[in-house]
Amino acid sequence: MISHAALAVIPVLVATSSLLNVAPSLGHPRTTVVPEHENLVPAPGSAVTQGVLAVKQLGGQPLEQEFSGLRGRELRVRELIIAPGGTIALHRHDQRPGVAYILEGQMTERRHPGFSPLVVGPGEVAFEASGVTHWWRNAGHVPARVLVVDIVPLNTPWPWIHSKRDPR
Template identity: 40%
Template sequence: MLNRIQGTLMVGQVLSAAALLWGTILVASANAGECPADKMSAGARTQGETQPNGVTDTVLATIDLSKEKVNLADRQLRTRKLEIQPGGVVPWHSHEDRPALIYIISGTIEEYASNCSVPIVHKAGEVSVEKSGVQHWWKNTGTTPVVLLSSDVFHDMPKANPHAM
């Protein structure tokens, strides 16, 4: 009988530890550059900052995709380095037809997304996936510059601004 009680207690402890670990993972992932599931909402934000402020945007390279085997007419694959000063803003923009991957090299930055009612915190070493349906703006609310690498599929419009968001 004592062995049975000890076994039951041990199973309970293992299940409790597993639940605690899983809860920690879920909370950590929600705070690791994603909107918490209970804060997701279509139209949570409809606007934000509209002008860049304190941002140095350097286009590192582009590839004209209409000349590659993928043959995406009027598109370029672009990689940029963005340096956002404290208080700096990457203005409101859409990824409706411009998928992107954003790698945070250094610093911490907040994203204000159309589908999230709370700011999303991104930290160095994380990647943010930007795709159709996302409209957002970013702000450096910290005291040190933030450095991002952004790779996106960008419209190759005549005389397009290579720094356009």
């Protein structure tokens, strides 16, 4: 079950997304953590995305009927599970604002400028605005479960849009 705190960030994300330039953009394959075109030259310790145990598609909702300015976009919900020592490589969010809510474990985010470490633990969120450049590492001793809600280009409708879980 998703906590009230996690649900509370969704309207904020949708409201701030109206600031997006919604010109056509590159798609985001549903099985990847970060779209290929957002990857950057690796920072030390963030060379590759590794240790991602699962990317679970929990659902999505096209946003055009809610906000006409978001034509071709959807609100997507995923659960990521990252092993201890796992990393999500350096990348820059390209018209893909999001919120990462830590369900279990902890993740250390390093964000430009400065890339100072910020530990995000259970019940805490990190807002990832368009243009954010950062990378993540699970420096803990247990897998981290992260709920990620983001706005992405709508490639094709999902047959399970209104269901609770990806049936695959």
